[in-house]
Amino acid sequence: MDVLESDETRDLRAAVAAIAAPFGGRYYVEHAREGRECTELWHALGDAGFIGVNIPEEYGGGGGGLAELTVVIEESAAKGAPILLLLVTEAISAEVLTEFGTPEQRKEWLPGLASGRRKVVFAITEPDAGSNTHKLATTARRDGDEWVVDGEKYYISGVDTADALLLVARTGRDPDGTARLSLFLVPVDAPGLTVTPLPVDVMLPEKQFTLRFDGVRLPGTALVGEEGEGFRQVFHGLNPERITGAALCVGIARYALDVASRYARDRTVWDRPIGAHQGVSHALAKAKIETELAALMTHRAAALHDRGLPAGEASNMAKYAAAEAALAAVDAAIQTHGGNGVSADFGLLPYWGLARLLRIAPVNREMILNFVAQHSLGLPRSY
Numbered sequence: 001m002d003v004l005e006s007d008e009t010r011d012l013r014a015a016v017a018a019i020a021a022p023f024g025g026r027y028y029v030e031h032a033r034e035g036r037e038c039t040e041l042w043h044a045l046g047d048a049g050f051i052g053v054n055i056p057e058e059y060g061g062g063g064g065g066l067a068e069l070t071v072v073i074e075e076s077a078a079k080g081a082p083i084l085l086l087l088v089t090e091a092i093s094a095e096v097l098t099e100f101g102t103p104e105q106r107k108e109w110l111p112g113l114a115s116g117r118r119k120v121v122f123a124i125t126e127p128d129a130g131s132n133t134h135k136l137a138t139t140a141r142r143d144g145d146e147w148v149v150d151g152e153k154y155y156i157s158g159v160d161t162a163d164a165l166l167l168v169a170r171t172g173r174d175p176d177g178t179a180r181l182s183l184f185l186v187p188v189d190a191p192g193l194t195v196t197p198l199p200v201d202v203m204l205p206e207k208q209f210t211l212r213f214d215g216v217r218l219p220g221t222a223l224v225g226e227e228g229e230g231f232r233q234v235f236h237g238l239n240p241e242r243i244t245g246a247a248l249c250v251g252i253a254r255y256a257l258d259v260a261s262r263y264a265r266d267r268t269v270w271d272r273p274i275g276a277h278q279g280v281s282h283a284l285a286k287a288k289i290e291t292e293l294a295a296l297m298t299h300r301a302a303a304l305h306d307r308g309l310p311a312g313e314a315s316n317m318a319k320y321a322a323a324e325a326a327l328a329a330v331d332a333a334i335q336t337h338g339g340n341g342v343s344a345d346f347g348l349l350p351y352w353g354l355a356r357l358l359r360i361a362p363v364n365r366e367m368i369l370n371f372v373a374q375h376s377l378g379l380p381r382s383y
Contacts, residue, residue, distance in 0.1 A: 003296065003299075004165075005284055007149050009067075009120060009208075012068060012071050012075075012174075013071055014049075015050070015077070016045070016071065016072050016075040016076060016114065017075045017079055019041075019044050019045055019048055019079075020041065020045075020076040020080075023038070023041045023044075023079070023080075024079050024080045025081070025255065025259070026078030026347065027080075028080050028081040028205070028350070029080075029347035029350050031205040032203040032205050032350040033203050033350065035204070035205065036205055037205045037206060038205050038325060039147050039160055039161075040332075041076070041081055042083065042116055042118050043116055043117075044087075045072065045249055045321065046114075046116020046117065047116070048166075049061075049062055049245075049278075049280045050062070050304050051072075052112065052116070052281075053070040053072055054068060054090060054091075054095070055090075055094050055110055055113060056098060056110070058178040059106060059110035059111050059114055060110070060111040060114040060115060061094075061110065062114075065110060066091070066095070066240050066243060066302040067242070067266065067299065067303055067306050069090055069091060069244060069302075069348070070088070070241075070243060070244055070246075070247035070298060070299065070302045071247075073087070073244050073247040073248050073251065074247040074248070074251040074254075075251065076251065076293075076347075077247075077248050077250075077251020077254070077255060078147060078250075078251040078254040078255050078258075079255065079319045082248050082251055082252050083137075083248075083332075084158075084205075084206045084248070084354070085121070085157060085158045085161075085206055085243065087244045087248065087362065088158060088241070089113060089158075090164075090244075091237070091241050091243070092242040093109075093113065093120035093121070093122060093166045093237070093238050093239060094110065094113045094114075094165065094239050095237050095328060096166060096224065096233055096234075096236060096237045096375035097109055097113075097154060097166075098110065099236055100224055100229075100233050100236070101225070102221070104223075107165070107222065109185070111234060112163070118166070119158060120162060120164045120185070121156060121158045121165055121166070121198060122165070122166050122237070123156050123165040123166065123168065123186075123271050124136070124168040124234065125136060125153060125154050125156065126152060126153055126154055127152060127154045129362070130156075131363065133168075133181070133234065134167060134179045135179070135230065135272070136151075136169070136170050136177055136179060136214060137152075137170070138152065138153060138167070138168075138169045138170065138205050139169055139170050139171070140167075140184060141150055141171070143217075145221075145226065146224065147167055147184065147218040147220070148215055148217055149167070149213040149214070149215075149217075149218060150213050150214065150215060150216075151169065151191075151213050151272035152210065152213070153167075153210070153211040153213075153239025154198070154210055154211075154212065155208050155209070155210075155361075156208065156210070156211055157206050157208045158207070159195050159207075159210075159219075160207055161350050162188050162351050162376045163187070164181060164185050164186060164187050164188060164313055165186040165211070166184075166185060166224070166237075167183065167184045167186045167231055168180075168181055168183055169181065169182060169183075169184060169228055169230075171228060171230075179229070180227075180228040180231075181230030181231050181234065182224075182226075182227060182228060183224040183230045184223055184224060184231040185218075186216065186222065190216050190218070191212055192213060192214045192215045192217070193212070193214075193216050194211070194212040194214070195209050196209060196211075196212070197209055199254055201353075202354065203336045203349070203353050204353070204354065204357075208241055210264070215301060216273040217228040217311045219244075225287060228289060235312075238363075239301075239311050239312060240315075242301075242316060242318065242319040242363060243305060243318055244299045245319050245323075245358055245361075246297070246298040246318035246319045246322035247298050247309070247322070248322075248358065249253070249319075249322035249323050249355065249358050250291060250294055250295045250322050250326070251327035252293070252329070252351055252354065252355055252358075252369070253287065253325045253328075253330070253355075253363070254291060254329075254330040254333070255293065255328035256326075256330040256333040256348070256351055257287060257288055257329050257333065259333055259346075260272075260284055260332060260333035260337070261275070261284060263301070263333075263336055263337055263340075272334070276354070279354075280291065280336055283332040283335065283337065284332050284333075285331075286328070287328045287329040290325040290328060291327070293321060294318065294321040294322035294324075295317040295322075297314060297317055297321050297322075298318040298322055300318070301314035301315045312371070312375070313376055316368045316371050316372065317368070317372065319362075320368045320369075320372075322358075323355070323359040324325055324356045324359070326355040326358060327352075327355045327359055330348065330352045331352065333348055333351075334348050334352060346376060370382055372383060
């Protein structure tokens with residue numbers, strides 16, 4: 001595997017950076033504080049063909065893969081504008097629909113996802129299931145030619161700006177009691193679906209919601225792929241979510257280090273820049289090393305996924321390393337700024353909140369450690 005980037009990848013980075021830079025940190029922080037999505041940036045990237053860079057060309061996409069999408073996500077974040085919903089709409093929904101959707105579903109949804117003018121968000125998390133997908137309680141049962149959905153979802157991002165949900169529901173159980181899962185496309189205005197805002201203290205442009213399904217009726221054509229194959233389909237989307245989550249973290253870390261390094265060069269105390277002191281410079285240098293290492297693992301995971309090779313281990317490791325690197329980088333940036341690190345004028349705290357969130361979601365660090373212990377090291381399962 002070539003660790004050196006191609007000319008095409010460098011050109012993609014430059015093109016995305018040129019679009020994102022005029023928006024930048026001030027734009028993102030203002031939207032995060034007000035809870036307003038970064039629609040203008042989203043449309044600018046969509047109009048340039050970058051939102052759907054991983055969607056096949058026949059549906060209006062760029063014809064690339066997850067490797068290209070990670071570049072778009074990382075570079076936007078590195079210019080101060082991390083877009084969380086790209087993980088949901090493009091890394092999960094678009095990947096799943098491209099792989100498992102019917103021809104009619106692809107034709108209906110992929111062009112809009114490619115242009116950025118439509119969104120399909122992912123609905124899997126439940127209040128009582130945690131990370132155990134087998135414990136999902138939301139059900140979909142057949143009623144003639146229709147499906148009837150009942151249950152609740154929790155911490156679902158971006159429902160207010162979405163056209164549909166990619167819903168994970170239980171449609172039966174295997175003889176050993178394991179849940180049989182299936183995926184469905186659900187319009188956000190479906191009768192019987194109640195959408196309730198879920199307040200969070202993290203400053204984010206994207207809002208979170210609780211969803212309640214009370215006898216929501218769906219046509220048979222809402223089923224994505226085959227009934228009972230949802231577990232396999234979900235994991236085709238979860239690895240990309242972890243990889244792009246890692247890319248988002250790498251971009252956040254790069255932005256924080258750029259801001260902090262500039263401040264450390266310019267801020268003079270006792271006749272010398274504060275960056276001349278090892279107490280400042282070493283923390284930033286350490287964060288830089290960790291960020292570069294995380295970036296390498298992220299690109300490796302994306303390459304494995306695009307080649308159809310097992311990517312679970314690399315995806316989890318990339319997510320772990322990048323989340324740790326992002327949090328360390330933002331924390332070092334805040335510390336470098338001293339009291340200005342918590343000043344609204346310098347706008348660093350929203351990035352700390354997002355980095356801290358990404359240490360938990362889309363999979364927390366403890367479950368990643370469980371995965372590595374069990375699958376990479378062959379240790380007994382701990383849960």
